[in-house]
Amino acid sequence: MQLTKDEFKKKLKNKVNIYFEEELDEASNSELYTALSGVVRDGYAPQWRRTRISEADQGQKQVYYFSIEFLPGTLLKTNLLNLGWLDTVRAALSDLGLDLDKIAAAEPDMALGNGGLGRLAAAFMDSLASTGYTGNGNGIRYKYGLFKQKFVNGYQKELPNDWLKKDDHWEVRRESKSVLVRFGGKVRMVDDNGWMTPQYEGGDVVRAVPYDTAIVGYRDGVTNTLRLWDAEIPPEEELSYPTISDRRRIEDLTSILYPDDSNYEGRLLRLKQEYFFVSAGLQSILDYYVKKLGNKDFTKLPDYVAVHINDTHPAMAIAELMRLLVDEHRVDWETAWDITLKVMSYTNHTIMSEAMEKWDTNMLSQLLPRIMQIITEIDRRYCAYLNGQVSNDVIERTRIIKNGQVQMAHLAIIGSHSINGVAALHTQLLETKVLKDFYNLYPDRFNNKTNGITLRRWLQIANPELSDLLDQTIGKDWRKNSDKMLNFEKYYNDTLVLERINQIKLDNKKKLAEFIKEQMGVEVDPNAIFDVQVKRLHEYKRQTLKLLHILKLYQDLKAGIDHPKRVVIFGAKAAPSYVFAKQVIKVINETANMINSDPDINGKLKVIFLENYDVSLAEKIIPAADVSEQISTTTKEASGTSNMKLMANGALTVATMDGANIEIADAVGEDNIITFGLNKDQVYKYYAEHSYHPREMYESDPVMKKTVDALTDGTIPNCFSEGQALANKFLSDNEQFFVLADFADYLKAQEKVEQEWKDKHSWAQMSLVNIAHSERFDVDKTIERYAQDIWHLKKLKVEKVDH
Ligand code: GLG
Secondary structure, eight states: OOOOHHHHHHHHHHHHHHHHSOOGGGOOHHHHHHHHHHHHHHHHHHHHHHHHHHHHHHTOOEEEEEOSOEEEEOOHHHHHHHHTOHHHHHHHHHHTTOOHHHHHTTSOOEEESOSHHHHHHHHHHHHHHHTTOOEEEEEEOOSBEEEEEEEETTEEEEEEEOTTTTOOSSEEEOGGGOEEEEESSEEEEEEETTEEEEEEESSEEEEEEEEEEEEEOSSSSOEEEEEEEEEEOOGGGGGGOOSHHHHHHHHGGGTBOOSOSSSOOOOHHHHHHHHHHHHHHHHHHHHIIIIISOOOOGGGHHHHEEEEEESSTTTTHHHHHHHIIIIITOOOHHHHHHHHHHHEEEEOOOOOGGGSOEEEHHHHHHHOHHHHHHHHHHHHHHHHHHBTTBOHHHHHHHOSEETTEEEHHHHHHHTOSEEEESSHHHHHHIIIIITHHHHHHOGGGEEEOOOOBOHIIIIIITOHHHHHHHHHHHOGGGGTOGGGGGGGGGGTTOHHHHHHHHHHHHHHHHHHHHHHHHHHOOOOOTTSEEEEEESOOOGGGTHHHHHHHHHHHHHHHHTTOOOOOEEEEEEOOOOTTOHHHHHHHHHHHHHHHHHHTOTTTTTSEEEEEESSOOHHHHHHHGGGOSEEEEOOOTTTOSOOSHHHHHHHTTOEEEEOSOTTHHHHHHHHOGGGSEEOSOOHHHHHHHHHHTOOOHHHHHHHOHHHHHHHHTTTSSSSTTOHHHHHHHHHHHHSTTOTTOHHHHHHHHHHHHHHHHHHHTOHHHHHHHHHHHHHHGGGGBHHHHHHHIIIIIIOOOOOOOOOOOO
């Protein structure tokens, strides 16, 4: 695993010479990035191969994580860190007068996901390798990643994210592992020697070609594979697709990532994408099982294979595995069903009904006739089995096919041996409310697995100074074993350490301030409170509540009421079709313009909405945050993960008792977090009794009235209609997210922030406690629980190889 600076320099020089016919001092940063990634690839190639060989030799059980999104961000620094090369390479480059950060900036973000769900999938990949399990990702190689966000006159514009324009240096095209996926046409069951076998007629045949990316484990010699599928025309079918539009129809299948994660779109292309990567993934798993492992007895499949369904998008895996087992491998239905149940497990990531997938039966029948037959049969058997055991109402509520639609969550639950939520409250709500009927039927299948984050990325890569402080105080072991971070609490009264924490934060804020100046031309004072809300833009996440707080501060400052200096920083993309979310962006941007240029305010308050929030931007913002805004409507945020990243970097959380915020509060104790807002019972009461009347609140609370009125009385220029839309929404009895109900309490929480800010010593103590306790959310711990409770994996024994 050792690499000396000199060896590295030689390797790099060599790559630059070969790739570009240039000397090191001529190469551009982008060329250096290409060369450096080449060195890194050579570095992990032997252990990637060795991992594959060991897997086959040991016949170890593997998990395949099926996810329609993977959001790894950039890989260069992660790979360097995980190989144990980061410091050496940084130092060697610096000897050469080169800067790793500048070179790394040439890498495009691999943004094949929207937000938390996709980021979690990427974190799981890193963690599986780093904890020594063999886990594979299975997803789609979208030609265009999540759109690039630009603000034009304060409005969000979406630009294509052509991340593959310059080639991805990490992926390997594995043509020999291609498989065919069939869509459309007609299917007829014919008797073939006593086995009812499908005969297909017409339709499209698509070639699924895998692109594999190595996932290097953290200094442990395990290198796993993220397999993303691309759609192509099969060579033998070339003549069937003569026109350009014919070809497009096939190749466009993997062009775009749907830019929305909280609303489900019943579109044919999405359904095609789902089946495409599910079928390709399962075929390649079975091929491996049969050919490589030499197995024919499919009843042993669950000893070798676990397939995880990440949200409902890959839920068709249940029907597809049944199809492959029954039709292709002639396993009888009952045995196949038994195998499927043992292989499949499912995570639910939301309780919001608009995000629950339901496919029209007609659409499914036309696109996937055989799959629709199989789902119909699963549904029929499910109902028949329960008939007489439970009431008809329960059967009707839980069955898969209802009102001409296939309920994908029901399919996922009925066909999986494990169903988990992503934070304690979320799982509890699944069990007691949203999936209550299923919980009563299958209590043993339900379990909680609170999300986690890659501390390696959010501390070691994004915040090297804080990582050094941890090394100097508690020693380096925390880097591999996060439990050790708890020892940091011993420094609670150590003034020097507390001062270091404040100094590191200030340094990170200075860097972010420079970036803000470069990007937006706005000066911000690094000594101000950096108040951060970074996440997708959605009503339930309530960027709106933050906006109202900003308006309140603005009005106070105008009226001569003083507040500590504050910089509010947003990062958020709105789904392109989500009109209200885009109106919120416009109003925040106009509010920011107004405040940032108001001489009366004189820099006491600044509002910064950074464009194009993505993983790389998160790495700049999160280490510089003093306050973490986690203010979703209680019950709506399944877990959240930015809350964990911000806490790990020492930010103080302002939180509703929602999602994983509850567990953060439990970890740090009530003195080290500021909570506010409606609790879950109050939220459910409003829903049940239709008793939410925000206009009454508004009429009786002059502060609230004055703040909301700022949206409509011309205070904020250039956004009259958008301001009106926001105000109307807040005042409507149908407003589902209770912005005004939490307004007064939120202001109190923010007053508390101001109070706490006055004492830098105790602020640093809160920071320290948050940093220490972020160990609870180390994704490696989450993965250990999945591996033990759900997937039943053993660690792979790999021989470490020298580079
Ligand atoms: C979801 C939820 C988040 C959750 C994430 C990962 O909304 O609360 O943290 O999955 O489980 N769509 C999402 O991002």
